[in-house]
Amino acid sequence: MPSYYDENSKNWYCIFYFTDWTGTRKQKKKRGFARKKDAQEWERDFLARQSVNPGMKFASMAELYLQDKQEHTKQITYQTKKNRIEKWILPYFQDQQVDKITAANIRAWQGEIKNTHGANGKPLSPGYLQNIVTELSGIFNFAVRFYGLAVNPCVVAGNTVGKKQKSLSFWTxxxxxxxxxxxxxxxxxxxxxxxxxxxxxxxxxxxxxxxxxxxxxxxxxxxxxxxxxxxxxxxxxxxxxxxxxxxxxxxxxxxxxxxxxxxxxxxxxxxxxxxxxxxxxxxxxxxxxxxxxxxxxxxxxxxxxxxxxxxxxxxxxxxxxxxxxxxxxxxxxxxxxxxxFPSRQSEVVDKLERLYNEGK
Missing domain, CATH: 1.10.443.10 (Intergrase catalytic core)
Structure with a gap:
């Protein structure tokens, strides 16, 4: 996986061939890396994405997941998912390899976000925490379905952050x-x-x-x-x-x-x-x-x-x-x-009683 140094820009770049999803062979070139190692890592991660490999960085898997959501969900849904992932998930997992993230890592992350405060200075609500956990699980489900990940670690970890409280407020x-x-x-x-x-x-x-x-x-x-x-x-x-x-x-x-x-x-x-x-x-x-x-x-x-x-x-x-x-x-x-909705069980009983007696 060779990388090259550009004497003019004083930066590293990589250039290589890959086969896209249509089966077409293409050349890819990426410039602007400060280190040779960075250029090599970028090429390795790019090729992992093209080869349906769960060994890519989590940030790359999240990017693929969001691209899919942008194509198949409403714009507001996509934007909501993007905001949650960028704010609460990527800072913890972006540099980790997807197939190396364990249930123990997930539980440790849940422990951290449970103690995090939002912009209003208050702890995140159980409902919002559940939304974030669901979002992370969605990324791993995407990796399982399309990129060969063996198991979703969120399923093994379970939900330790709490669940939405089903309450309904209304006026008469x-x-x-x-x-x-x-x-x-x-x-x-x-x-x-x-x-x-x-x-x-x-x-x-x-x-x-x-x-x-x-x-x-x-x-x-x-x-x-x-x-x-x-x-x-x-x-x-x-x-x-x-x-x-x-x-x-x-x-x-x-x-x-x-x-x-x-x-x-x-x-x-x-x-x-x-x-x-x-x-x-x-x-x-x-x-x-x-x-x-x-x-x-x-x-x-x-x-x-x-x-x-x-x-x-x-x-x-x-x-x-x-x-x-x-x-x-x-x-x-x-x-x-x-x-x-009011219970009509007593009404059912009365009508069954009348029906039975009429038959006799």
Whole structure:
């Protein structure tokens, strides 16, 4: 594995041939190494990636994993994964050889991140820690599936950082009425929060809404896109899942609310976003006005849970709740809200009793 010294640049470089995934033989040249050893290591790692070899550096495997995710997942999902890997995983494992990382190494890493504090100065939550561990396990699963790694060491190590606590925060209609009464009806945020509570749409779906998405004649809102900030830039993407593209029917009072809001806008364009405040602005307003109303604090996303709770209280089925929220399946709805559906076991017993007696 020869490397060469460039007298002009005073740096080392490597040049070699390899066969890519299509079977084509190609030449690769890489310059700018301070040491001969660095050039040789780079060539060795590059060839390991091309030859489906789990002996490459972890940083290279993570790069391949992220390339795959960039091709096959939504941009926001890719960016989230990239941020977690770069911040919490690569600093520990980047220079280690993938097939040399053991379950003991994983457990030692888990011990360190459990004692790490986030940007707010507080320990990382069990839910967030679980997300990081899942991300690391995903990289090793990728190596097992596509690069011949014998076993995922995360599976052997287990999860010592804790798990997400399944809790659901929501407001009743009485709670929401107290909250919304702290706004002037002419306030943009009044209309935004009315929509979030009475439709269950996601905040990104609200931020992406345009005039073209509103059909007042049919009394519906077309949800067909969502708004994100990715790498500091605003991005409009398709909704979270295929089922998230949906039509939400709305009552007359919400139509009137929207018409009043639009009437106060200056020459609104069909394709311009109607609600252009940032997520942090909505979160800040929610916190401030919740305090004014004397209510328990919830997140903006919890207004979506509040809508689901309202529908369940009104007696609607899990299927209808699922369709309105744009869940991928009814099982998703039941996984989140099953405990809110009233038990009808006694009703079943009564009907079986009557059926039996009628037969006799």
């Amino acid at each position: 209609k009485a709670d929401f009425d107290k909250f919304i009464d702290t706004f002037q009806a002419s306030d943009e945020r009044y209309t935004a929060f009315m929509l979030l509570y009475y439709t269950g749409m996601r905040i990104g779906e609200l931020q992406a809404l345009t005039l073209a998405d509103l059909d007042f004649k049919k009394g519906m809102i077309h949800i067909n896109k969502t708004y994100h900030i990715i790498a500091g830039k605003p991005v409009i993407t398709p909704p979270k899942t295929a089922k998230s593209t949906r039509d939400i029917f709305i009552p007359k009072f919400l139509i009137d609310c929207l018409k009043g809001y639009i009437g106060r806008l200056y020459k609104p364009q069909q394709e311009a976003r109607l609600f252009d405040l940032s997520r942090s602005a909505y979160a800040s307003a929610l916190k401030q006005h919740t305090e004014q109303a004397g209510l328990k604090q919830i997140r903006v996303h919890d207004l979506r849970h509040s809508h689901a709770s309202l529908l369940i209280e009104l007696g609607f089925s899990a299927l209808l709740v699922s369709e309105r929220l744009g869940h991928e399946s009814v099982s998703t709805t039941l996984n989140i809200y099953s405990h809110l």
